[in-house]
Amino acid sequence: MNAIQNALQSAGPQAAQIEQLWWLTLAVCAIAFVPTLGALLWSLWRAPRATEATPADTAIVSQPERRTRSVVVSAVVISGIGLAFLLLASVRTDHALAQLPLEDALNIQVTGHRWWWDIQYDDPDPSKIFSTANEIYIPVGRPVVITLLSDDVIHSLWVPNLHGKKDLIPGQTATMQIRADKAGTYRGQCAEFCGLQHAFMAFTVTALPAADFDAWRAAQLEPAAQPTDEKAKRGEQLFTSGSCMMCHAIQGTTANARMAPNLTHVASRRTLAAGTVANTPQNLAAWITDPQKIKPGVNMPAHHLPGGDLDALVTYLGTLK
Amino acid sequence: MSARGLTCIVAASMLALLPAACDRELRKLSKPQSGGPVPAIGDKPVGMQPGQPGPGLQETSSARTYDGQNAYELNQGKRLFRWYNCGGCHAQGGGGMGPPLMDDKWIYGHEPDQIYDTIMNGRPNGMPAFRGRIPQEEVWQLVGYVRSMSGQASPAAAPGRSDGISASPAEARRTRENPRTTGPEPPVKTP
Numbered sequence: 001m002n003a004i005q006n007a008l009q010s011a012g013p014q015a016a017q018i019e020q021l022w023w024l025t026l027a028v029c030a031i032a033f034v035p036t037l038g039a040l041l042w043s044l045w046r047a048p049r050a051t052e053a054t055p056a057d058t059a060i061v062s063q064p065e066r067r068t069r070s071v072v073v074s075a076v077v078i079s080g081i082g083l084a085f086l087l088l089a090s091v092r093t094d095h096a097l098a099q100l101p102l103e104d105a106l107n108i109q110v111t112g113h114r115w116w117w118d119i120q121y122d123d124p125d126p127s128k129i130f131s132t133a134n135e136i137y138i139p140v141g142r143p144v145v146i147t148l149l150s151d152d153v154i155h156s157l158w159v160p161n162l163h164g165k166k167d168l169i170p171g172q173t174a175t176m177q178i179r180a181d182k183a184g185t186y187r188g189q190c191a192e193f194c195g196l197q198h199a200f201m202a203f204t205v206t207a208l209p210a211a212d213f214d215a216w217r218a219a220q221l222e223p224a225a226q227p228t229d230e231k232a233k234r235g236e237q238l239f240t241s242g243s244c245m246m247c248h249a250i251q252g253t254t255a256n257a258r259m260a261p262n263l264t265h266v267a268s269r270r271t272l273a274a275g276t277v278a279n280t281p282q283n284l285a286a287w288i289t290d291p292q293k294i295k296p297g298v299n300m301p302a303h304h305l306p307g308g309d310l311d312a313l314v315t316y317l318g319t320l321k
Numbered sequence: 322m323s324a325r326g327l328t329c330i331v332a333a334s335m336l337a338l339l340p341a342a343c344d345r346e347l348r349k350l351s352k353p354q355s356g357g358p359v360p361a362i363g364d365k366p367v368g369m370q371p372g373q374p375g376p377g378l379q380e381t382s383s384a385r386t387y388d389g390q391n392a393y394e395l396n397q398g399k400r401l402f403r404w405y406n407c408g409g410c411h412a413q414g415g416g417g418m419g420p421p422l423m424d425d426k427w428i429y430g431h432e433p434d435q436i437y438d439t440i441m442n443g444r445p446n447g448m449p450a451f452r453g454r455i456p457q458e459e460v461w462q463l464v465g466y467v468r469s470m471s472g473q474a475s476p477a478a479a480p481g482r483s484d485g486i487s488a489s490p491a492e493a494r495r496t497r498e499n500p501r502t503t504g505p506e507p508p509v510k511t512p
Binding site: 170246299 | 397405
């Protein structure tokens with residue numbers, strides 16, 4: 001995956017505010033850190049040194065210590081000013097983060113599961129609501145309101161290029177507002193430890209120009225393509241009458257369960273298992289046969305299908321563009 | 322006995338408990354897959370069970386992964402009970418369209434193999450056959466959880482809390498019902 005994940009390459013107004021605060025904090029801390037270290041090095045350099053020829057001058061030990069009150073007081077005052085300045089800057093950034101104009105916002109609902117992301121695009125027209133998994137697409141320049149929910153434990157959504165972190169807490173609803181001003185694909189990651197595969201709970205946010213986004217959305221609303229050749233037909237039969245449909249959904253078939261990622265357009269995704277492996281037929285077959293090898297602890301059970309059937313199922317899933 | 326001797330005995334007994342405590346949470350993630358295939362697909366006791374076995378899934382005789390002492394297995398069973406909508410008929414164990422699972426009455430037997438048989442092959446008058454639809458390991462997890470609902474599982478391993486609001490005490494706190502079989506005793510098949 002070539003998506004970037006970097007808080008210092010902001011792609012939207014929210015991340016730009018956070019980036020500014022980051023640089024400001026670095027500057028203020030450097031102002032305190034550099035002179036302090038400089039003073040330390042200077043005192044080391046000017047300390048009296050003894051050699052065999054010149055014995056140590058211990059007279060300084062018996063002298064009364066110089067009064068350092070003015071130095072200490074001025075250092076404390078300067079540090080206090082620096083910290084107060086950072087506090088003010090932080091409050092100002094918080095305030096600015098809440099000021100994103102939300103006219104014509106796109107509403108997305110993200111539900112955290114161990115260990116994948118369920119993404120639902122809301123619409124006033126219920127027939128235009130659809131679900132996908134682990135890949136968020138948003139239009140460039142349009143605000144997005146993300147509603148955050150969790151199905152099991154606390155997760156945290158973090159796309160450093162677009163915004164800070166926000167927790168997904170079971171039984172509570174949180175929202176975050178983002179806007180991407182630059183097209184591109186940004187990597188995100190669960191940022192709250194949530195169990196065995198927390199590290200492999202990744203996702204991407206792809207910002208597309210408005211026209212491309214509308215085309216993507218229209219394509220997602222389409223039900224799954226009907227299989228045409230015999231092999232893919234057998235795959236569909238396996239999916240809808242076997243164990244896959246106990247947890248997964250494919251729009252346009254009888255599979256409607258919502259415990260696992262929606263697979264209506266699974267072949268158009270870049271990765272499998274929330275950014276764990278690339279979405280290739282080989283990886284998909286390995287994933288179906290023994291998911292615990294790829295992502296130990298995952299809730300997907302192993303399926304030991306006879307060779308021909310596994311091939312048919314992978315072929316069918318590959319047609320779901 | 323001296324205080325030191327007592328301390329030693331307490332420490333030794335705590336150490337002895339440690340391995341058991343570890344096994345309680347052990348996750349057997351990659352299940353062994355050896356052994357011959359199970360030929361008996363669709364051998365229902367009588368022809369009254371609804372549902373056809375799903376296609377495809379290969380069953381192996383070595384996949385009997387039942388472990389009533391393992392908290393992870395029982396908890397997964399509890400999740401699956403909700404995911405697979407067992408509650409649609411059995412409710413949270415109190416029963417509805419289907420019989421209750423938290424009382425002492427077992428129509429087709431309370432032994433793990435009997436419950437496995439019930440889930441895999443279905444039973445007359447409503448219990449569908451899940452053979453070929455749920456992988457064997459998951460059925461064994463469900464078996465463990467179904468047993469914990471009437472206190473048949475070890476309280477040390479049974480689920481201690483629910484994700485949602487629950488009207489009944491957690492499985493770990495249920496008193497053990499004395500199971501009695503009320504229906505025709507089916508022959509126990511070792512799968």
